[in-house]
Amino acid sequence: MLIPTEPIWIERADQLAELCVGWRQQGAIAVDTEFMRTDTFYPIAGLLQIGDGKGCYLIDPLAIADWQPLRELLLDGKVIKVLHSCSEDLEVFQRWLDLVPSPLFDTQIGAAFANLGFGLGYANLVKTLLGIEIPKDETRSDWLQRPLSQSQLKYAALDVAHMLVVYGKLLQILKTSQRLEWVKSDCADLVEQARAPDHFDDAYQKVGFAWKLRPQELAVLRQLCIWRETQARQRDIPRNRLIKEPSLWDIARKKPRDLQQLQQIADIPQRTLRNDGETLLAITKSQLESEPSTWPERLDPPLAQSEGPLLKALKQFVRDKADAELIPAEVLIRKKEYEAIVRSGMKGGDYRLPERLKGWRYTLIGEGLLQVAQDCKL
Template sequence: MQDYVYVDSRTTLQPLLEQYRQSELLVLDTEFVRTRTYYARLGLIQAYDGKTLALIDPVAIDDLSGFWQLLTAPNITKVLHSCSEDLEVFAHDGGIQPAPLLDSQIAAGLAGNGHGLGYAKLVQQYLGVALDKGESRTDWIRRPLTMSQLSYAANDVLYLYQLFPELKQTLEQQGRYQWALEESARMTKGRLTPPVREQAYLKVKNAFQLSSTELAVLRQLAAWRLDKAMKKDLALGFVMKDHALIALAKKQPRTINDIMRLKDLTDQEKRFYAKDMVNLINKVDFSSLPDPVDVLALKPAYKNAFKTLKGRLEQIATDTAVPMELLGSKRHINEYLGWYWNDKSGDTPLLLQGWRGQLVADALAKLPV
């Protein structure tokens, strides 16, 4: 195990950041806790430039602005593994997204190592090192952290730094390194934009089942739930479950007694929010109704069109050794079909952009869908 430094003050952080600013490569990871909260609670930041492996304590340091600025430095490639949740943390705590960025899980997929390769398997495959994942359920907010926890955290950047050159070389030989950078950068898009409360209802499960009138109620309720979740830092489901919102939108109770008779809400939901629900439902503006949620899969031509596209994409995935999940997931196919059936209006679907477009555009243009 290589030595690491534990950074728990601005005094020790500043010279470290000055050193890192001179680097071309910085490997990063974060440890956080997220059980009932809307936002992840950041517990530790790991960073390694090949010279100094640092474990930075965001619980102890009250000003990380210099570190956040470092993550946008254009001369430093930031490397993380499976970084979607890390990007959420960077957006909320730092108000930034790292750039340029390379996600090693994406890079491994494009290099022909399969989809969703975990960090431990990646290290085993490239370096022959078996990692101990025994601290994966650590409470990273509690202090002090043990030596075992700190060693576990340090390993998450130590070995990624070691294997990165080989992974990069493989991609460059295949002409795919820029693909990996492009796909990694795409993961950062939109993360600094706050959720639109008026559109929160579109993410409620089974919203497609509702009529326009019912959707007007759901729109009001879902916006309220989002506001409450963000204000109280509670996961959406711990404010009110999706199925409860759907039931309220369908039944539209007008009094607290009506709420209390509903079997779809928990006793806690009734006790805390019955008054809010009644007020919200009684104030719904039915003069401006949302459009019904368009479910692509309900269209008569959908099944055959989806099968046709999926089959062609699977063949391309096999021929190019790019995982199907990365090349053309169900979401990608649905986005393409929605665009195609809407007279190709609106934003160009992801399947036709960038490296995906290079691989599939010609083939899709020849397909009858």
């Protein structure tokens, strides 16, 4: 089968609208994006690639004004949008078009369930399934420059040229192994997660060594993290350009009362000290004076060594199941989910499963994990 790989440049709204009419008659289209995110919080769309099996279309986000036909295509429930490792692409679409493409099929997830490898890159997937080498020499290109170079155009086209063929081969493998519904479920979860509104209230829990802080200090850290998340978005700058997490942790621990003390905190950018120093001090002061009833509870420390045997038994159970199913263990459970199971039974109650292990994973590993945990408790 001859796969067209020549890039077809689209920079007019009428061209795009006509193409979208045809694409909505297809069962699936290949989709990819190129974007820039060097100095901004949000990704800036530099290029949209769509492959339909007949051509590789490179659509210019900087030239077209009317995106309604594309919006309707990306939300058409009858057209599967095929992407690879799509989490960043979904961010691009949310920022650019205020939508999450659906339904979608992530070929990286499909490849994992097809036992081709966990976290497999697109070029390696194409080589594995089709024996075709794809160059990756434009990964860090400037996708906002115009005109794009011939090398960039070729690279972008190849990112979607083979995707539908790869998709077809993955479907065959997944249907034979009866795992297609698992992949569909995980891909639907990606869409749901991407559509979920942002909540910053628990951002402090992800800060390194936050578990070492007392409740009052955690109250300070929580509010500082909310401020950072909100301001990074409003100003459209990277979080760390505003202030890094270790600096927030140090403010919460040392509780500076004035600018002189704040300046002693390591790694706060001078611009942030100048423009936001008083705000950081005010946030700190307000939380130090807040009611103790509003403070967060202390966070759990890392698991104790005594929990090691249970953790080891849970991991061994999943490895055995994964080996029997010929799939990577990583697609079945995440590291933090092992820890959640262990912690759920540490206060004397029954062990509980994280929400993600209550779907199709329950029959495969969830029920067994609970049994292993209970057996280790006896």
